[in-house]
Amino acid sequence: MMNxxxxxxxxxxxxxxxxxxxxxxxxxxxxLHVQGTFVDSSCLIAQNELDKQIDFGDFAKSTVSAVAxxxxxxxxxxxxxxxxxxxxxxxxxxxxxxxQVDFGKxxxxxxxxGKGAVFGISSGLDTNAIPTGSKIExxxxxEQTATINAQVNIYRTAENYTVGxxxxxxxxxxxxx
Amino acid sequence: xxxKKHKRPHVTNIVKMVLNDNLNDGHYLCFGRDVAxxxxxxxxxxxxxxxxxxxxxxxxxxxxxxxxxxGMAFADDTSAQTGTMEFDAxxxxxxxxxxxxxxxxxxxxxxxAQPTVTTTSSGNFKAxxxxxxxxxxxxCPAEFTEVxxxxxxxxxxxxxxxxxxxxxxxxxxxxxxxxxxxxxITNLYSSGVTQKFPISGDTGGAEITLVSQIAQDMxxxxxxxxxxYNVTLAFDYD
Numbered sequence: 426m427m428n429x430x431x432x433x434x435x436x437x438x439x440x441x442x443x444x445x446x447x448x449x450x451x452x453x454x455x456x457l458h459v460q461g462t463f464v465d466s467s468c469l470i471a472q473n474e475l476d477k478q479i480d481f482g483d484f485a486k487s488t489v490s491a492v493a494x495x496x497x498x499x500x501x502x503x504x505x506x507x508x509x510x511x512x513x514x515x516x517x518x519x520x521x522x523x524x525q526v527d528f529g530k531x532x533x534x535x536x537x538x539g540k541g542a543v544f545g546i547s548s549g550l551d552t553n554a555i556p557t558g559s560k561i562e563x564x565x566x567x568e569q570t571a572t573i574n575a576q577v578n579i580y581r582t583a584e585n586y587t588v589g590x591x592x593x594x595x596x597x598x599x600x601x602x
Numbered sequence: 603x604x605x606k607k608h609k610r611p612h613v614t615n616i617v618k619m620v621l622n623d624n625l626n627d628g629h630y631l632c633f634g635r636d637v638a639x640x641x642x643x644x645x646x647x648x649x650x651x652x653x654x655x656x657x658x659x660x661x662x663x664x665x666x667x668x669x670x671x672x673g674m675a676f677a678d679d680t681s682a683q684t685g686t687m688e689f690d691a692x693x694x695x696x697x698x699x700x701x702x703x704x705x706x707x708x709x710x711x712x713x714x715a716q717p718t719v720t721t722t723s724s725g726n727f728k729a730x731x732x733x734x735x736x737x738x739x740x741x742c743p744a745e746f747t748e749v750x751x752x753x754x755x756x757x758x759x760x761x762x763x764x765x766x767x768x769x770x771x772x773x774x775x776x777x778x779x780x781x782x783x784x785x786x787i788t789n790l791y792s793s794g795v796t797q798k799f800p801i802s803g804d805t806g807g808a809e810i811t812l813v814s815q816i817a818q819d820m821x822x823x824x825x826x827x828x829x830x831y832n833v834t835l836a837f838d839y840d
Contacts, residue, residue, distance in 0.1 A: 467683075475685020485696025487743040503687070541694035577689055591691040599683040 454526050468510040468517050468571075468601045477503075479577060485587070489542050492581045495530070497552045498542055503575040504549075510569045510601060517601035518562025521546050523554065523572050523594065531556040534582055538589030542579050546595060549574030560600055696838055698742040698749065698807065705735050709816055714824040721820070722787045727780060729815035730824065734785065738801070740807035742839060749808050750838040752796040753781060755831070763790035771828035779831035780815045787813055801839075 443490045481499055492498050505519050523546075524534040531554035532543040545554030548561045555561065579591070709731045718728035739749050758764040758778050765779035781791045791797060799808045816831075818824045 457634065472683070472685060475683060476687070477685070478688045479691065481689070481691035483692045483694050483742060485694050487696045487741070499691075529772060532830065533689070537690075539691075542691070544689045544691075577687070579691060588693055588695050589793055591689070593689045595687045595689070597685050597687055598837055 454501070466480040468507050468514065468599060470505055470507050470599050474505050475599070479503075481579060481591075484579075486526060486541065488588045489581050489586065494581055496581050498579040498581055500552065500568065500576045502549060503546075503577055505573040505575070505599075506570070507573065507599065507601075508570045510566060510571065512569060514566065514601050516562045516564045517566075517573070517599070518560035518602050519573050519575060520598045521557065521575075522596045522598070523557045525557045528582075530554065530580075530582075532582070533557075533593040534593050536592055537592035537599055538587065539591045540584045540587035540589070541582060542591060543582055544593040545578050545580050547576055547578055549576055552576070552578050554578070554580065562600075571576045619638050626665050634747040670752075674682060692726045695745075696743040698739045698746065698801075698837075700837060701738040701740070702735065703737050703837070705733075705812070705814075705837060707733050707814070709829075712816070712824075714826060720785070720815070722780060722782075722790070722815070722817070726790075726815040726820055727778075727815070728820050729780075729817040731816040732785070733814045735812045735814070737810040737812060737835075738803070738807065739810065739837075740803070742801050742808075743805045744751065744806070746801055748801055748838055749799045751799065751810060752836045752838075753791050753833050754836065755793045757793050762792040762794070765793075765831045765833060767829045768832060769828040769830035771830075773827040775825050775827035775829045776822065777816055777818050777824040777829050779829075779833075780817050781833060782815075783811055783814050785813055787815065814838065 446454055469474060479501055481501065484499065489498050503519075507517050526532045526534050528541060530545075532545040535543050546561075547553050547555060561573055563571050563573050640666065699742060699786045712730045714730075717728055719732055722729075731734070737751075742749075756766040756768055758766040765781065767774050767776070767778060771774075780787055782789055783797065785790070799810050801808050814833075816829065816833075
């Protein structure tokens with residue numbers, strides 16, 4: 426019983442130590458928290474395949490109106506060549522994070538002035554737009570290399586057309602497990 | 603981060619269930635994430651070897667399970683390689699599609715003595731050669747109702763509707779060119795003056811007839827020499 430109480434006391438003490446600083450914040454205090462992981466090896470991808478500017482150029486309203494709502498007006502491929510994956514890698518993918526539209530679709534918000542069409546990301550196999558935070562991956566490796574095929578599409582939306590630029594951004598991250 | 607297997611069956615079994623792995627005594631199971639949490643588990647394991655009682659082991663188990671659950675949340679090993687993709691396009695009012703808008707003719711050799719083929723309706727000019735070309739306008743957006751075509755050319759004298767011979771030859775003919783919209787050219791096109799053509803609501807396009815005449819004043823005869831006549835056509839839509 427005594428041992429039990431001591432153990433509880435130690436437990437309570439540990440909890441107290443870990444939580445007290447959170448309530449003792451002062452305007453002359455600070456902290457540094459560094460966290461991370463080193464691994465034996467990782468998949469690699471050329472940085473210029475992750476940083477890209479893709480310009481579809483000009484297109485007319487009539488081109489958009491010829492497509493059904495949520496249909497794809499134009500597509501451009503996004504190809505990611507991944508190398509040097511550890512032999513135990515099960516799958517590798519590209520994760521897309523972006524500011525998603527707020528009208529219930531998986532499209533990327535447009536920061537330009539144009540309306541009636543927006544960008545979206547899909548796999549290379551179809552044009553189904555993926556939601557933010559999703560990844561397009563493959564399990565097909567050839568000597569620890571893999572290719573991921575995605576595409577960026579321009580979709581027609583239900584909005585009334587407004588002439589102007591379409592501009593969107595997506596952050597991409599190489600992921601694997 | 604590593605986890606050392608506990609000898610007590612109930613701890614081992616639970617950890618095995620969560621991690622779906624076999625642990626052997628004296629070995630560590632290591633993960634790529636949550637270093638701090640699993641290190642805490644390791645420290646507590648050492649404490650257990652020395653003097654920890656059953657309640658403390660419960661505390662350790664809770665900590666270990668917390669680490670295991672947190673580790674499972676990072677199933678993907680994410681590399682430090684990230685990037686940014688920018689997508690751009692420009693949605694425009696649109697335009698019509700032109701065909702036949704680049705016209706090139708070579709009239710070869712004409713005799714100044716040959717009979718003229720027609721005259722303008724004004725009767726002031728006689729033509730030695732007449733070309734009739736069709737410019738096709740199609741695919742116009744529904745909001746467009748007319749094509750605006752503006753010819754521009756070097757004029758002859760003070761007449762804005764006579765296309766000057768701009769041949770670089772030292773021996774130039776005095777023949778001129780006239781352009782208009784129909785065979786008789788009742789309305790000569792002047793340089794810089796926009797001509798309007800309605801767009802059909804049915805076809806979303808228009809067909810523009812452009813007539814060009816290599817001609818001479820009725821009172822004169824064409825002089826021998828080279829001739830070259832250039833007109834620039836600008837198209838807009840309204």
